[in-house]
Structures are given as structure tokens and as C-alpha cells.
Amino acid sequence: MTRRRPADLRTALAGLDSLPGELVREREEVPARFGVSSRYAKWAGTPAPPPTGPGPAVLFERVTPDAAGSEARAVLIGLYGTRRRAAALLGTVPSELPYRLLDAVASPLPPVKVRDAKLPGRTELAPDLTALPVPVLTDADAGPYLTLGAVLATDPETGVRNLSVHRLCVQGPDLLSIWMVPGRDLEAAHRAAQRLGRPLPVAIHLGLAPAVLLSSCCPTSLVPREVDELAVGGALGGAPVELTSCRTVDAECIAHAEYVLEGELLPGTVPENPQGPAATPEFLGYQGRAHPALPTVRITGITAREGAILQTVSGPGHEQSVLLGFGMEAAVLGRLRSQGAPAKAVHCHTAGGGQLMVVIQWRAKRSAADDEAVRKAAETVLEEFRMAKLVVSVDEDVDLESDADLWWAMTTRLQADRDVSVLPDREGFPLDPTQSTAYSDALSGDGRTAKAHFDCTVPHAHLARFHRPRFTEP
Structure with missing residues (x-):
């Protein structure tokens, strides 16, 4: 019998609380701009610049957004900062996790739709990204980046869902630029929507259960386009992923996510960084280069669980x-x-x-x-x-x-x-x-x-x- 793993991010964190040295809670108020990244740098691990080494997950309980007057909110970084901890969150060890993933792809467990009455309470927030504690990692960055936002969309021509993580830069209160690596499934769905002459409804999730997030990071060589990443996540987690309906766009969202950013992937483009050549640090350890023209996502609504945790990742480092x-x-x-x-x-x-x-x-x-x-x-x-x-x-x-x-x-x-x-x-x-x-x-x-x-x-x-x-x- 498959053992059920944490159904949401909070259950995963609760499991770490009892393990010495695996989770650090920082109660001091820190700014989203440079505060989270500079304090976490010593634990990020290579390819972050030295001195650094793999360390605990860090929950910053009070992170202040850039926007004046916005309330401090929680930010989590480093949850997957060691291979041992990442595998343990799924009830296994690093050497066995690839086999578990292969089994999940071979026997996917489709998601299920649930009624709002069965879900943890969610609050509707103003669709204002500047009020969220989105970190800025370095002074060369193009702006605040959602580095662990899992985008869920359905291809309007094939009907196949795709859940994948992309680089998202805050370009305005309700606007994100998105870099979709060429050839990935979200880009195919975006082009299909353009052929039909309409924007692509999307839900961007911040703070997901480990099985779901890991499935969203799998390459196409493991999860073919016709296979639903949510079904892989369900099999890996031992229970179907629960979905509900977005409130402002015709799309589905993952019910237990900490934050859900609802929106539309638009046909136009904007420069990722109008002020210079840099984007944000990349996973190979170097400052990323800004793209001259990227598609955008217009945010139409934001919902959050009470005391929501915004999960992020440092560009270079063990976690990514x-x-x-x-x-x-x-x-x-x-x-x-x-x-x-x-x-x-x-x-x-x-x-x-x-x-x-x-x-x-x-x-x-x-x-x-x-x-x-x-x-x-x-x-x-x-x-x-x-x-x-x-x-x-x-x-x-x-x-x-x-x-x-x-x-x-x-x-x-x-x-x-x-x-x-x-x-x-x-x-x-x-x-x-x-x-x-x-x-x-x-x-x-x-x-x-x-x-x-x-x-x-x-x-x-x-x-x-x-x-x-x-x-x-x-």
C-alpha cells in the first residue's frame, strides 16, 4: 500500500520542527529586498559563492514587502536544500527517490475536484504583487522574482494540464514577465491559445506539497507531454491532488497551495529588465541575462491561506x-x-x-x-x-x-x-x-x-x- 506523504507545505514543515537542525525560524523582521537572500547565503551551498554550505530550511516569519505600508508576511527558503531532507519529505532516501518517480510516471493518480467547503479557509487579496514579500536577491536583479511559482495551465487544443516552474519577474502591481524555456509544454499551450486568439488562463502557486512541487520540476524526458504532472504528483504523494476552481479566470488551481495567483498569459511582450542587462542569479551560479522580450501574465486575483507562506528559492545553491x-x-x-x-x-x-x-x-x-x-x-x-x-x-x-x-x-x-x-x-x-x-x-x-x-x-x-x-x- 502506498504511504500518504504530506498533503500540503504546512504538514511538511510540521514534520521538520521535531528534527534538530532541519528548520530554522527567523523571527526578526527582514526586508524582502536583499534581506532573505543575504541571510540565507551561508546555507545556500554551491554553486552559490563561498563561504557557503548546505544547511537548514529557513522560515522568515516577518518579511516586509517593498510597498510602503504592506504587512510583513512569512517567506520560506531552503526546504529542499539537501538531498537527504528532500527525499525524507517524501518518506524515502536519495538513492530510492528516482525509482519512486519512475513508478509514479508509470502509474499516475489523477487529481480530483473538491468543493470549497472542504478546503482550508482562503482569503481574497487585492491583485497587487507589490504587497507580497517577493524577494530581490541582488542589487543587479531586474526586480522581485517569483523563483518557485508553479504555473498550472490547460492546453486549449489538447486538453492536457501542465504544471511547471518558470522565472517570473514583477513588472508592476498586477503584471509579471515570464521566461518559458523554449520547447516546454507551457509554451506550447501559450501558442495554442494565441492561435485561437485568446489569452491563456493560468494559476500560479506558491507553497505546495513536496510531491507536487517535485513533479512540476521533472523534465519532459521523464514526464511526456501527454502525462499530467498533477497525476504524477498524486502517485508520488500517495493520494490524489485536490483541485478547485479559480475565482477570476476559467482555470483550475491546487486547493492546498499557500498562495494562488490567478491570471492570464497574454500575447504581448515586455523587456525583462528595461534598466540593464541582468536578470537574477541562475542555477549554474552566474548572474542571469535579461531577455529583451518576454510574454506577460496579467494577475486578476490572489487568494491565500491564513498566515500564508511564500516559498522561494535562491538562484544558485543546493536547493534548486x-x-x-x-x-x-x-x-x-x-x-x-x-x-x-x-x-x-x-x-x-x-x-x-x-x-x-x-x-x-x-x-x-x-x-x-x-x-x-x-x-x-x-x-x-x-x-x-x-x-x-x-x-x-x-x-x-x-x-x-x-x-x-x-x-x-x-x-x-x-x-x-x-x-x-x-x-x-x-x-x-x-x-x-x-x-x-x-x-x-x-x-x-x-x-x-x-x-x-x-x-x-x-x-x-x-x-x-x-x-x-x-x-x-x-
Whole structure:
């Protein structure tokens, strides 16, 4: 029987309260502009700049918005700041979570519509984004950003729902710009609405149950377009996600969200930052570049639970990498399983933003043929997953969660002239600043990259020479 996991954000936080060091409550009043980000920086973890390291979730109980006279409200950051805590919120451990995601995609549990009378009380707020404690991370940012807003929309042509997280910048009291990564499902729904000559109704959620939020961060390579992310979230959480109707637009929303921003995705565009080139820090650790023309969302209504918590994420840091990494791990693991490759586990390292660096743990080799099988399967990952830039292969005796163990394997189980293979000029990801012709004239265009496989597995012929000691209890 599937065990039910936290149905909302508050239940998840209540579970952390009893665990020493997992949740810090900051009761001092801090400003949304720079206050949340500067205080959390020491816990954000790489790729945030040092000194930093993975730390607790932090609930700032009194955060003041930019707008004068607005009341202080709660902001949560860092809930998924360690892989262990993120997995524990779903009742499992990091090595098992990708398997749980694969099972959820294979057996989705559709959401259900519920009546308002059965829901926690919600208050209607004025549709004024400046009255919310939306953080500004750095003095170069284009403005306040919703960095963990999960957008729910239904494609008007296919009828398929999509829940996905996008970069949303506050451009005015009731206006957000939105960057939809090209090729994602929300962009397809937006274009479908444009073909029909109407705006796309959307609901933007801040503060969701862990199973639902994690499902919204999964790549299309794991959750195909015809599969509802809410159904994946239901299966992962052990109970159907509950939906209700928005009040100002013809759209559905997730009933237990802390905040729901109702609105319409419009056909026009605005510059993300009219004042300069910067956007907000990105997950690979560098200041993001503003887009010259982005679609907008006009906010028509806001509802909130009593004492609502606005959940956010720091651009660079462990948390965003963890959220992106688990879905990528499941996608890679599923692809390797479909090939019959002897992969035991996959770890998408936070140093690569949970996307660019993939560590694969292989089962014990049974013959010399497995040496070539490991190499070919690893190179297949590099070819088929655009975001993957480096693949590191290790044996079963290496702890994937230990950076020291990974570097030890790299040092003692690799000879660069025979164990490193390079795939030049492949499709990549332009937020990595090395993936440009300005950096390397070997690339045929920006957003392309050389990829590499580091084979740190012991060749079958030499297995007897690489035994690690085992310490026996007296």
C-alpha cells in the first residue's frame, strides 16, 4: 500500500520542527529586498559563492514587502536544500527517490475536484504583487522574482494540464514577465491559445506539497507531454491532488497551495529588465541575462491561506539543483534501464546544477564485455540528454553522496589517456558560459559544448587489484 506523504507545505514543515537542525525560524523582521537572500547565503551551498554550505530550511516569519505600508508576511527558503531532507519529505532516501518517480510516471493518480467547503479557509487579496514579500536577491536583479511559482495551465487544443516552474519577474502591481524555456509544454499551450486568439488562463502557486512541487520540476524526458504532472504528483504523494476552481479566470488551481495567483498569459511582450542587462542569479551560479522580450501574465486575483507562506528559492545553491536533479536522475535511469544497461543508481550532482554533471553507479562487472558496455551506455546519456555535459562512471563500492569518495575514485581509478572520452561540438545549454564560440572556437555555435565521459570503473581484468579494506568488529 502506498504511504500518504504530506498533503500540503504546512504538514511538511510540521514534520521538520521535531528534527534538530532541519528548520530554522527567523523571527526578526527582514526586508524582502536583499534581506532573505543575504541571510540565507551561508546555507545556500554551491554553486552559490563561498563561504557557503548546505544547511537548514529557513522560515522568515516577518518579511516586509517593498510597498510602503504592506504587512510583513512569512517567506520560506531552503526546504529542499539537501538531498537527504528532500527525499525524507517524501518518506524515502536519495538513492530510492528516482525509482519512486519512475513508478509514479508509470502509474499516475489523477487529481480530483473538491468543493470549497472542504478546503482550508482562503482569503481574497487585492491583485497587487507589490504587497507580497517577493524577494530581490541582488542589487543587479531586474526586480522581485517569483523563483518557485508553479504555473498550472490547460492546453486549449489538447486538453492536457501542465504544471511547471518558470522565472517570473514583477513588472508592476498586477503584471509579471515570464521566461518559458523554449520547447516546454507551457509554451506550447501559450501558442495554442494565441492561435485561437485568446489569452491563456493560468494559476500560479506558491507553497505546495513536496510531491507536487517535485513533479512540476521533472523534465519532459521523464514526464511526456501527454502525462499530467498533477497525476504524477498524486502517485508520488500517495493520494490524489485536490483541485478547485479559480475565482477570476476559467482555470483550475491546487486547493492546498499557500498562495494562488490567478491570471492570464497574454500575447504581448515586455523587456525583462528595461534598466540593464541582468536578470537574477541562475542555477549554474552566474548572474542571469535579461531577455529583451518576454510574454506577460496579467494577475486578476490572489487568494491565500491564513498566515500564508511564500516559498522561494535562491538562484544558485543546493536547493534548486536538488529539485532539478531528482527528475533528471529518474529520466537517465529510466533510459538506461530501457537499454538493459547494468546501472544501479544515478546522481545528478549539485555542482552541475542538478543537470550538467551525471554520476552513474554501475553494477559489478561480470565479463570484459562490460567494460565496453559501460562506456557506450555513458556516451548514450551524453548524446541523448542535452543538458548532460559530464558523465562520471563509478563502481558499486563508491558512495555517490560523498564528494570525497567521488574524487577518490577519479584519482585512483582513472588514467586520462585511456579512460576519458570526449564528444566534441554537441548540443548543450547556453547558461553555461563556456558553451559559446567566444570561449571556444571549436564550437559551431553558442549553446554547444564538448562533452566528456570519465570512466572511473575498474576494468574487469583488474578487479582483484582494487579491493577496498573491510574493517571487522572485534
